[in-house]
Structures are given as structure tokens and as C-alpha cells.
Amino acid sequence: MASITLEGLKKTYGGNVDAVKGIDLSIEDGEFVVLVGPSGCGKSTLLRMVAGLESITQGTLKIGDRVVNRLEPAERDIAMVFQNYALYPHMTVYNNLAYGLKNRKFNREQIEARVQTAARMLEITDFLQRKPRQLSGGQRQRVAMGRALVRDPAAFLLDEPLSNLDAKLRVQMRVEIKQLQRRLKTTSLYVTHDQLEAMTLGDRLVVLNGGQIEQVGTPMEIYARPASMFVAGFIGSPAMNMLPLDYLHVQGSGALLHDLPENTDTVGIRPDDMLLQAPDSPHFTVEATLVLFEAAGAESHLYVQLADSEQPTVIRTSGQPPVSEGDTLTLHIAREAIHPFNSASGKRTGG
Amino acid sequence: MVENRPWANVFAHLMLIGGVALVVFPVYIAIVASTQAPGDLLRGSLPMWPGSHGWENYKAMWSTGLSRAGAPPAGQMLWNSFVMAMAITVGKLSISLLSAFAIVYFRFRFRMFFFWLIFITLMLPVEVRIIPTYQVVADLSMLNSFAGLSIPLIASATATFLFRQFFMTVPEEMLEAARVDGAGPLKFFKDILMPLSITNIAALFVIMFIYGWNQYLWPLLITTDPDYYTIVMGIQRMTSEENPQWHLIMAAVVLAALPPVLVILFMQRLFVKGLTETEK
Ligand SMILES: Nc1ncnc2c1ncn2[C@@H]1O[C@H](COP(=O)(O)OP(=O)(O)OP(=O)(O)O)[C@@H](O)[C@H]1O
Ligand SMILES: [Mg+2]
Numbered sequence: 117m118a119s120i121t122l123e124g125l126k127k128t129y130g131g132n133v134d135a136v137k138g139i140d141l142s143i144e145d146g147e148f149v150v151l152v153g154p155s156g157c158g159k160s161t162l163l164r165m166v167a168g169l170e171s172i173t174q175g176t177l178k179i180g181d182r183v184v185n186r187l188e189p190a191e192r193d194i195a196m197v198f199q200n201y202a203l204y205p206h207m208t209v210y211n212n213l214a215y216g217l218k219n220r221k222f223n224r225e226q227i228e229a230r231v232q233t234a235a236r237m238l239e240i241t242d243f244l245q246r247k248p249r250q251l252s253g254g255q256r257q258r259v260a261m262g263r264a265l266v267r268d269p270a271a272f273l274l275d276e277p278l279s280n281l282d283a284k285l286r287v288q289m290r291v292e293i294k295q296l297q298r299r300l301k302t303t304s305l306y307v308t309h310d311q312l313e314a315m316t317l318g319d320r321l322v323v324l325n326g327g328q329i330e331q332v333g334t335p336m337e338i339y340a341r342p343a344s345m346f347v348a349g350f351i352g353s354p355a356m357n358m359l360p361l362d363y364l365h366v367q368g369s370g371a372l373l374h375d376l377p378e379n380t381d382t383v384g385i386r387p388d389d390m391l392l393q394a395p396d397s398p399h400f401t402v403e404a405t406l407v408l409f410e411a412a413g414a415e416s417h418l419y420v421q422l423a424d425s426e427q428p429t430v431i432r433t434s435g436q437p438p439v440s441e442g443d444t445l446t447l448h449i450a451r452e453a454i455h456p457f458n459s460a461s462g463k464r465t466g467g
Numbered sequence: 468m469v470e471n472r473p474w475a476n477v478f479a480h481l482m483l484i485g486g487v488a489l490v491v492f493p494v495y496i497a498i499v500a501s502t503q504a505p506g507d508l509l510r511g512s513l514p515m516w517p518g519s520h521g522w523e524n525y526k527a528m529w530s531t532g533l534s535r536a537g538a539p540p541a542g543q544m545l546w547n548s549f550v551m552a553m554a555i556t557v558g559k560l561s562i563s564l565l566s567a568f569a570i571v572y573f574r575f576r577f578r579m580f581f582f583w584l585i586f587i588t589l590m591l592p593v594e595v596r597i598i599p600t601y602q603v604v605a606d607l608s609m610l611n612s613f614a615g616l617s618i619p620l621i622a623s624a625t626a627t628f629l630f631r632q633f634f635m636t637v638p639e640e641m642l643e644a645a646r647v648d649g650a651g652p653l654k655f656f657k658d659i660l661m662p663l664s665i666t667n668i669a670a671l672f673v674i675m676f677i678y679g680w681n682q683y684l685w686p687l688l689i690t691t692d693p694d695y696y697t698i699v700m701g702i703q704r705m706t707s708e709e710n711p712q713w714h715l716i717m718a719a720v721v722l723a724a725l726p727p728v729l730v731i732l733f734m735q736r737l738f739v740k741g742l743t744e745t746e747k
Contacts, residue, residue: 167643167647168646169643169646169647188646189643189646189647190647190648190650194647195647196643196644196647198643198644200638202638202640202641202643202644203644204641204644204645205663206659206662206663206665215645215648215658216647216648216649219648219649219650219654220649263644263648
């Protein structure tokens with residue numbers, strides 16, 4: 117077990133493609149950090165640099181106190197779970213788990229003991245003598261996890277390990293991974309583009325965009341105070357609604373807005389914060405027409421057209437409010453629910 | 468068949484049986500001929516049913532051969548052929564596996580240049596380069612030796628090319644997983660790449676073995692010592708005699724056909740297994 121420190125890490129492919137543009141990050145011993153971002157933002161590249169599968173163009177990478185920039189993956193004492201699992205097809209599950217241990221010159225009893233322990237933890241004991249092709253997707257996923265577990269490495273690196281599973285299994289494995297990591301307390305770096313997975317798994321999230329860090333923080337910090345319009349749009353589902361500040365000035369009561377930071381020109385409002393009932397705290401009201409009503413069981417999504425605005429806007433409410441498409445709604449937005457941004461820089465303004 | 472039309476079925480079977488008969492007939496004739504008494508085949512008409520001299524003929528051919536025609540015992544020639552074919556097969560397979568491995572998995576300078584260099588030699592069969600090759604082998608005094616019989620035939624662009632194509636279909640994560648698991652290049656090759664290629668290896672083994680076994684021109688050129696005669700060229704020598712002993716020659720032909728058949732039967736298990744276990 118160890119901390120992982122990234123200092124100014126850069127990756128340039130083929131001389132001109134900057135996939136990772138200078139990342140500073142320190143992951144504490146035992147921490148579960150999730151790298152999240154849209155497709156192509158460099159998550160996999162960054163993870164693979166930590167693993168040693170991709171060379172580091174610039175910067176320093178430390179695992180524990182060791183600088184590992186030039187070490188082979190095997191010497192970095194990490195274990196990796198691949199998106200497509202990359203199990204060895206010709207080996208039994210047992211040998212898939214044992215292979216890394218054999219290469220590290222563990223003796224037969226040690227291998228047996230470790231494989232059995234890992235297999236019990238992941239409930240794959242019954243499949244140990246099978247070949248990967250005789251397993252379901254979920255079972256393969258467990259074997260892939262097992263191959264990482266047996267080694268008892270300093271860190272786990274996981275690249276979208278759940279993306280090949282169906283929705284239900286994904287939730288189940290997500291919970292198991294979380295529990296497993298809590299129990300083992302192994303430093304973990306987890307890549308996903310699924311913001312829900314990121315929110316629920318990570319002790320801390322690192323939101324990446326275009327090879328750079330947009331924000332680092334606990335899931336709730338990031339949800340409550342997104343540092344940029346990009347993060348605001350990326351974390352939370354449905355995505356945060358963005359409105360020009362002027363619109364609220366005109367439609368709502370401008371008096372409530374004078375204390376916003378100076379260069380604010382856009383405000384973000386989460387779909388949950390557009391209320392059908394007036395709250396007790398100071399708030400705005402805007403008029404809107406209900407375009408589409410989407411019932412999703414415990415919650416509903418209302419797609420509305422704000423009066424005198426083109427901005428597509430979504431509201432989320434619990435249960436099923438008594439409204440129908442075409443109705444005119446009055447929406448209430450609490451003052452404290454407003455996230456101030458500057459559209460030119462894309463950053464959050466002020467505190 | 469999707470449809471069940473009895474006449475179509477009968478027709479298909481007749482065609483198949485006809486085809487098989489056409490192919491098997493010469494083999495049958497060879498077997499029949501190899502069981503006749505010495506003079507029987509010279510009388511002009513070819514017998515249709517096996518004679519009673521099979522055992523003697525095969526025994527004579529196996530242990531004494533046709534010394535008058537300058538052919539050593541068939542047992543000896545079969546052994547020579549076997550050694551040569553095995554050396555060629557094993558040599559070709561190991562060299563092509565290793566060079567394909569190098570070309571696919573190592574990023575060295577002029578990698579593509581070397582690949583094309585190997586690929587271009589595909590265009591040059593033994594027959595084309597036979598004179599310079601003979602010169603080299605003679606200069607290295609490898610005439611009349613197993614080394615001379617096999618080494619010049621070992622380089623194989625075909626197998627290298629096929630293995631390269633196969634290796635490129637192995638997912639890259641396989642290599643990465645192995646690297647994380649602490650396997651160096653050679654371990655990866657031995658523990659992962661080779662087992663995954665087993666079907667291809669078995670298929671190529673058969674092809675290469677038959678290629679080696681059927682070599683005719685090259686052994687004829689470089690062996691003058693009967694101790695190194697191979698069966699295929701030996702048979703040719705026997706037929707070029709004034710009074711060919713056809714019953715014995717046919718026995719030698721049947722014997723010569725056996726080892727390739729055995730190799731196919733043995734290897735077939737491997738590649739059928741490989742095909743049904745398609746795994747990725
Ligand atoms: N071998 C390569 N050569 C050149 N560019 C590459 C290479 N690998 C990745 N890239 C580029 O680097 C950027 C980051 O790729 P990366 O695979 O890290 O994205 P990602 O965040 O993992 O995306 P996804 O969620 O789709 O997996 C992309 O723009 C990609 O095109
Ligand atoms: Mg990726």
C-alpha cells in the first residue's frame with residue numbers, strides 16, 4: 117500500500133497530440149480516487165501512465181517514495197483491471213489468478229492460499245477450474261478483479277471495469293468494489309465516464325477535460341460547488357440548467373442578485389432546485405410551459421420552455437406532480453441554489 | 468441441407484462417392500500392386516485384387532531395398548526423410564514464430580524494412596535459388612549430411628507472414644496484462660502467445676512436414692551417399708532402372724505415403740480441438 121504522487125505529468129503522442137497536459141495530483145495511501153471525464157479526455161492515458169504501460173513524456177510519478185517513471189509495470193507493484201478484462205483465454209481461472217504470483221516466484225502453498233482467499237472474497241471458488249470462455253460476463257469481471265487482488269499490490273488501477281456489464285450487474289459490482297476497497301484499504305485509481313459511478317465510488321473525484329484537471333474534490337464538494345461550467349454540466353443527471361444572468365434580472369426579482377460576484381454572467385440551477393412549490397427562503401419565480409413530462413418511477417423529469425427564452429431546461433421532482441403537457445408552470449428558484457459562472461472563462465465566479 | 472429432397476440427396480452422395488473413388492483409386496492400385504509376385508506386373512494386365520505376396524514385398528523393401536538400382540533399404544530412407552522433414556518443420560516453425568514475434572511486438576529500427584525483406588523472399592522458391600544455395604552448401608562441406616538437407620529449406624516467409632497476421636489479432640491488453648503480471652517478453656511468448664497459436668502451429672506443422680517430406684530436387688542434388696537418400700528421391704532412382712521392380716517400388720510408395728498420413732491424423736486432433744475451442 118502506498119500513496120501515488122503525480123507532478124506535472126504530461127503525455128504527447130507522436131510529437132503533437134497532447135493527450136495529458138500537465139497533471140498534479142496526490143493520492144493518499146488507501147484512498148479511492150476516481151478519474152472521470154468525457155470520452156477522449158485522457159483518462160485512460162493517465163491511468164496507463166501510472167501503470168507503466170504508456171511512457172511519461174514529462175513530469176514525475178511517485179508510488180510511495182519511489183520515483184517510478186522508468187520502471188516496468190511489474191516493478192511498480194500495481195495491479196490493473198482492464199475494460200475487456202484481458203484474461204488469458206487458454207488458462208483456467210485458477211491459473212489466471214496464479215500467473216502473476218508464479219512470475220514473482222511465490223511457492224506453491226503461498227499461491228494456493230492466496231488464490232483461494234481471493235476466490236472466496238469474490239465468490240468465484242466454484243469456477244476455479246473453468247476457462248474464461250465458460251464464464252458469464254459478470255463472472256469474468258470477478259476473475260479480472262481477482263487477478264488484481266491476489267497480488268496484494270500497492271495500488272489498484274481500474275479502467276472502466278464495469279462498462280461491459282448490464283445495468284443491474286453494474287450496480288451490484290459497483291457496491292462490491294466499494295466494499296472490497298473499504299475492507300482492503302488499497303490505494304485505488306478508477307477510471308470511468310459514468311458520473312453516477314464516479315459519485316458513488318470515489319472518496320475523491322478528479323474531473324478531467326481535454327487532458328487537464330477541471331476540479332478535484334469529494335463527490336459532494338464537486339456536486340455542491342462545481343468549479344466550472346464544464347463540471348456543472350458533467351456531474352449530476354440530468355445536467356445543470358444554465359441561464360444568462362440577465363434573464364433572471366428581467367424575469368425574477370433583480371434585487372436578490374446584487375450580491376453575486378462581479379463578473380458573473382451566467383447562472384446554473386440544478387434540475388432539483390427548480391421547485392413547483394415556493395420555498396420559505398428568498399427566491400425567484402419564473403414562468404414556463406411544460407413541453408414533455410417524463411415519469412421515471414420515484415421521480416419525474418419535466419422538460420419545460422421558459423417564458424421568453426430558447427434555453428432547454430429540465431426540472432426534476434420526486435413523485436408525480438399533477439401537471440400535464442402544455443400547462444403553464446410557475447417555478448421557484450431559491451437564491452442559495454444559484455451557481456454563479458462567467459461564461460467567457462467557463463469558471464465559477466467568487467466563492 | 469435446408470430442403471429435404473430425397474433425389475438431391477442421392478445425387479449429392481453419388482457425386483461425393485464418385486469423387487472419393489476417383490481420388491482413392493490410384494492409392495488402391497498402388498496397394499494392390501505392392502502385393503503381387505515379382506513377374507505379375509510385367510504381364511501387361513493390371514490385377515484388380517490384392518495378391519498374396521504383400522508381406523514378402525514389404526519385408527524386402529523395408530530391410531534390403533533395391534541395391535541393384537542403388538537404393539538403400541526403405542527403412543533407412545524413411546528415417547532419412549523423417550529426420551529431414553522434422554528438421555525442416557521444427558526449424559521453420561521456430562524461426563518463423565520468433566521472427567513474427569519480433570516484428571509484431573518489438574519496435575526496432577527498420578522493422579518494416581525487415582518485414583518486407585522477409586516477405587519478398589516469398590517470391591523465391593528453392594528451385595530459383597538452387598544453384599547459389601548448392602554452392603554455399605558445398606563450400607560449407609554440408610553435402611551428404613542432414614544439415615545440408617534441411618538448413619537451406621528452413622527459412623520460411625510464408626509461416627512468418629501467417630504468424631504475424633495471427634499475432635496482430637491477439638488483443639494488445641493480453642500483452643499488457645502479462646507485463647503487469649511480471650512476464651518478460653520471452654515468458655509472454657512462451658506462456659501466452661504460443662498456447663494461443665497452437666491451432667496455427669498444428670496446421671502449419673502438417674503443411675511444413677509434407678513440404679519437407681516431398682522434397683525431391685534438393686536431396687537429389689546434394690546427396691551422393693546412399694546413407695542420406697530420402698524415400699522420395701529413392702523411389703525415383705528405383706524407377707529409372709532398366710527393369711523396374713514395380714511390386715517393390717509400389718511397396719515403397721505405400722510406405723512413403725504413411726508418415727504424412729500419420730502426422731495429419733495426429734495433428735488433426737490438435738487443430739480440431741483448437742477450432743472448437745475458439746477463444747479470445
Ligand atoms: N496511441 C495514441 N496515439 C495518438 N493519440 C492517442 C493514442 N492513444 C490515445 N490518443 C489520444 O489521446 C486522447 C486521450 O485518449 P484516452 O484513451 O486517454 O481517452 P479516454 O479519456 O480514456 O476516453 P474513453 O472514455 O473513450 O476511453 C484522445 O484524444 C486520443 O485520440
Ligand atoms: Mg479510456
